[in-house]
Amino acid sequence: MSLSRPGGAVAGLMLLLTLGTLGAVAWRAEYASGLARADWAAIRFTVWQAVLSAVLSVGLAIPVARALARRAFRGRSLLVTLLGAPFILPVVVAVMGLLTVFGRRGVVSEGLGTLGLPPLDIYGPWGVVLAHVFFNLPLATRMLLQGWLAIPAERFRLAAALGAPVGRLLERPMLRSVVPGALLVIFLICLTSFAVALILGGGPRATTVELAIYQSLRFDFDLGRTALLALCQFALCAAAAALAFGVTVPDGMGGGLDRVVMRWDGSRWLDALWIGAATLFLMAPLLAIAWRGIGSWPDMPPTVWAAAGRSVAVALISAALAMAFALALALRPGPLATLAGVLPLAASPLVVGTGLFVLVYPFVPPGAAALPVTALVNAMLAVPFGVRVLAPAVAQAEAVHGRLADALGLSGWRRLRVVLLPRLRRPLGFAAGLAAAISMGDLGVIALFAGPGEATLPLEMYRLMGSYRTEAAAGAALLLVSLSLALFWVFDRGGRVAEV
Amino acid sequence: MKTTATIAGLLFATASAAGAQTLTIYTYDSFVPDWGPGPAIEEAFEAQCDGCDVEFVAAGDGAALLSRLRLEGERTEADIVLGLDSNLVAAARETDLFAPHGVEAEFDLPVEWNDDVFLPFDWSYFAFVAGEETEAPANFRELAESDLSIAIQDPRSSTPGLGLVLWVQEAYGDEAAEIWEGLADNIVTVTPGWSEAYDLFTEGEVDAVLSYTTSPAYHLIGEDDPTKTSWAFDEGNYLQVEVAAVVESTDQPELARDFMEFVTTSGFQSVIPTTNWMYPSVTPEEGLPEGFETLTQPEGGLLLPPQEAADMRDEAIATWRDALSQ
Structure with a gap:
């Protein structure tokens, strides 16, 4: 299989999530x-x-x-x-x-x-x-x-x-x-x-x-x-x-x-x-x-911890999706993949969320779709950063080892595993850390979809702020920052283990 | 794996819930958490409704609530929408998505309220909240002439912000632009929502913030801090009245009507003051909680009827924007 093929599908998905959701909003306009x-x-x-x-x-x-x-x-x-x-x-x-x-x-x-x-x-x-x-x-x-x-x-x-x-x-x-x-x-x-x-x-x-x-x-x-x-x-x-x-x-x-x-x-x-x-x-x-935040740590209601657990799970899934998408786009040369790699940055999260709501609503109750949709949208938001970090690394690895790999007849999956992935370790770690942290901190679209009891940590923090509990909100904010940084550090560190 | 389980769980939950009598209520974010009014109200209504199940769905703020319902249209799962601001009532009425509530009640509101679709469940006066050591201006003119710093909310993204521009427009009419120009050097910043502005105030960035006359009750009762107060203005303080309405397409019309009846009773109303920090729309039998008697009582309440508020909105926002953009 050609390594550039999945990139086409991913580019299509990115266009659907950005321009497609916009179209869905326009379609509902009276x-x-x-x-x-x-x-x-x-x-x-x-x-x-x-x-x-x-x-x-x-x-x-x-x-x-x-x-x-x-x-x-x-x-x-x-x-x-x-x-x-x-x-x-x-x-x-x-x-x-x-x-x-x-x-x-x-x-x-x-x-x-x-x-x-x-x-x-x-x-x-x-x-x-x-x-x-x-x-x-x-x-x-x-x-x-x-x-x-x-x-x-x-x-x-x-x-x-x-x-x-x-x-x-x-x-x-x-x-x-x-x-x-x-x-x-x-x-x-x-x-x-x-x-x-x-x-x-x-x-x-x-x-x-x-x-x-x-x-x-x-x-x-x-x-x-x-x-x-x-x-x-x-x-x-x-x-x-x-x-x-x-x-x-x-x-x-x-x-x-x-x-x-x-x-x-x-x-x-x-x-x-x-x-x-x-x-x-x-x-x-x-x-x-x-x-x-440190002084108000004890003021946090227990629901904050449940929300934190949900947010970490969403962040890990988002990071995995974002890396798969970004790598696929980075491996595909050409303007379509390049465009798909920047478009999500210009997307208004509110429009993407509303568009997805219009698209999803006829088939699934919005509450049930809340967490999967949040993970997908957060992954989409992280794709541009992943592409920016991975694409130059892929290009350089190809420039250096491409001819040797060609001569050895390495292609498809084996070329990715043997030639590219070892050289992409550091950028992949960095980009995955970034994706996880972005997903962790982003309010995303969950506010549009949220059903009963589905809050993520940022949403929980906003809810605390919205009912005078600024102290507890400050504690939740510190927890959020700490978890984001920890996720970022673990991935980034993982990518750098190879060097001394 | 986790998400698959979640989806499956939720699908089953919805399927089984459809069998029992489930009342789905769309409301704003701060209504549903453990510290909000939601849980106590759910418990009280479930105790009297004979095996029904109340489910609150949080959908952002008051404005988000209405736009979500409009997106879902007649196919919505919602049986009741709870938490629209009176300034959104005209827009809500135009959607034709709501049905009459059929409740007769004597409201304890400072203004007349007769509406067979939108039922008030709580209210408060908009007011600037400040520390008691800050010298209180008597009206917007005095505030504009003072050196006091204030934070307000954007009328284009927040219901208190919209309430403020309607307040100035209603109190000053053609002079509204002049008032806003005078206030320009007092306004430190304009925030997207209530929370950010209130946070600026508690952090000491501003002397006063646009909130409610009932906000000091939270500090007094919730934090044992009696030093916060609010300002009564002699032109009268604008009101926020929050309403609930039955969704016309509901599959539980009787249960929904029972709930609307319940809204005006003590079971609902006694929860409001110390969870939503607003006045109940019908004072419960046991009266208001201790501490509420210390709150500032404005002399008069201003409120534009819903249609007039909707008609005046664009002009009031344009006046505000042009005066502050100079």
């Missing part, structure tokens, strides 16, 4: 009003903040990832795991953590106050960008770090021996192949931002397309306009993807022997500064969340 003036303002703001957030996140990630790539120190592996944490935080939890540090009564404002300065005003368009950088800097750093680690150690040795400029000869070609993809992914994540933009945006100036979708679906029940707005998001996605892939230059330098990289270039102090600054920026809000 009437449609066009886009209003306010919608265009929302589109402008959405694009503006997404571009800025993507550029800043990736721009700051370059020095941080380079510093992490070329320095070895005690605790580096733990730090790399922890630095990934903000990306997998549930939005409301992360925003509250950020406010504890940067809010009007936050640590920074208190500090400014003792110096006689006015408090920090985080609310506004810049607050939205700050929060998006907080979320996505870790992701950008990890994506670039993978790029750096993929440059074979032999190259650096050779460059050091010859006194050749590492930046121009080795790093710049790698960045040219990785940066456009990273920019695209973060742009698309910020494109569908909803709660961050609202809470930190400070008012209706910071209205995003996703909010307009929410309003037209929930309050107006205008399914036609909902579908139109969702289509706008996909159009923006397609335009951004075309642009990003247009400027990507594949890195075709061949492979090495997977040795540990030793570096002789760069300033030790500057690298320490970048790592220190990123750690402070990313870890302070996390500490605030832990601090808030």
Whole structure:
């Protein structure tokens, strides 16, 4: 069997889950009003903040990832795991953590106050960008770090021996192949931002397309306009993807022997500064969340634990599905698989959920479908990250060992097992960890489908928040963060066992 | 494996439940958990209904509830929908999915309520909740002139947020835009829902938050904290009235009607104050729990009739948006 065949089926499934669900929503529409003036303002703001957030996140990630790539120190592996944490935080939890540090009564404002300065005003368009950088800097750093680690150690040795400029000869070609993809992914994540933009945006100036979708679906029940707005998001996605892939230059330098990289270039102090600054920026809000949650641990009702168990089960299934889907897409060359690998990022979870509801409702009671559908949708949301991480690794493994494998007549399943999978261990571990953590923290579509007693941990946390129990909710948030991080660490670690 | 078992379990549960008398009630999220009103109400009704089974299905918030029912249409499993806000009543009525409740009751509401389809089960006044040390403004104008910081909810995604813009529109009419422009520098931020705004308040990010006059009761009774209060405004405080309705396509019309009758009795109403933290729509025999007498009593309650609220909604939201976007 050809290795590219399952990719076609998966691409079809992704298109069904994104464009198909949109179609289902449009099909149920009884009437449609066009886009209003306010919608265009929302589109402008959405694009503006997404571009800025993507550029800043990736721009700051370059020095941080380079510093992490070329320095070895005690605790580096733990730090790399922890630095990934903000990306997998549930939005409301992360925003509250950020406010504890940067809010009007936050640590920074208190500090400014003792110096006689006015408090920090985080609310506004810049607050939205700050929060998006907080979320996505870790992701950008990890994506670039993978790029750096993929440059074979032999190259650096050779460059050091010859006194050749590492930046121009080795790093710049790698960045040219990785940066456009990273920019695209973060742009698309910020494109569908909803709660961050609202809470930190400070008012209706910071209205995003996703909010307009929410309003037209929930309050107006205008399914036609909902579908139109969702289509706008996909159009923006397609335009951004075309642009990003247009400027990507594949890195075709061949492979090495997977040795540990030793570096002789760069300033030790500057690298320490970048790592220190990123750690402070990313870890302070996390500490605030832990601090808030640890005291209220005993306040948590027992239902939280049952919800946690359900969430872990869903996360494991999602991670397995997401890896199967992502690998299938990564093994299939061509535009269809590429498109299917980014489209889920631009999908509005609310539209996907509603569309699936319309599709599933005639056959299965929504309550019965709640957990399977949540696992499937969470897997879909993680596929783009999996593809971004796996596709370059597959390409490189093929570039290095492809000809030998051809000569030996290895194909199909055996080629995957013998040639590819051993080289995909690290990216697979990372991507599976990411998928499990994303699924863990995402509210997903369960709120739309939930029947009696089917709550996942994020839903349970929202329910606690919704009935004045902020203390218990803070405890649940800490449990959620801890479990997400633990899942991420186990997979990521599993993928790295091979190296020393 | 686990999911297969879950699906099978649920399918069987639904199949067997169809045999017994099951009353399926769609409600909002915070109604169903152990600490919400759901479990106690379920127990009380099951004790009197002779072998029936009440099943609560949580479907997001009030607005999500209605959109889920509209998606399901006449084929819905729901027998009763409980938890629509009075501002959603006009939209709910237009769907023609609901049937008259047939209940006669004397409501303890500050306004007149006559509706043969939508039955109020609890209510409260919208109000800004603050610490008692904060000096209370007497109305929106004073609030706008003060340095107080507030958090509000977005009227496009939350029912309290919608209540607030209707409140300002009803109290100030043509001057509403001016009020919102004055409030712009007091509003620290606008959140998607009630929970996020309330969290900002409890974390000390803002001096006051839009919530209910009954919110301080939670802090007093639930946390033994008497320091929270709410502000009565002299233009009157807007009301939130939450209603229940029978779904026309129900396969349990008699049981549904029994439940609607039960809604106005003490078995239901006495659960509401200390689980949903709202006023009961019919004061139960034993009166209100201790502590409720300390709550702020606004002089007047404002409430637009459902159709007028629906007609005014778009204009009120546009006024709010334009004034705050400048």
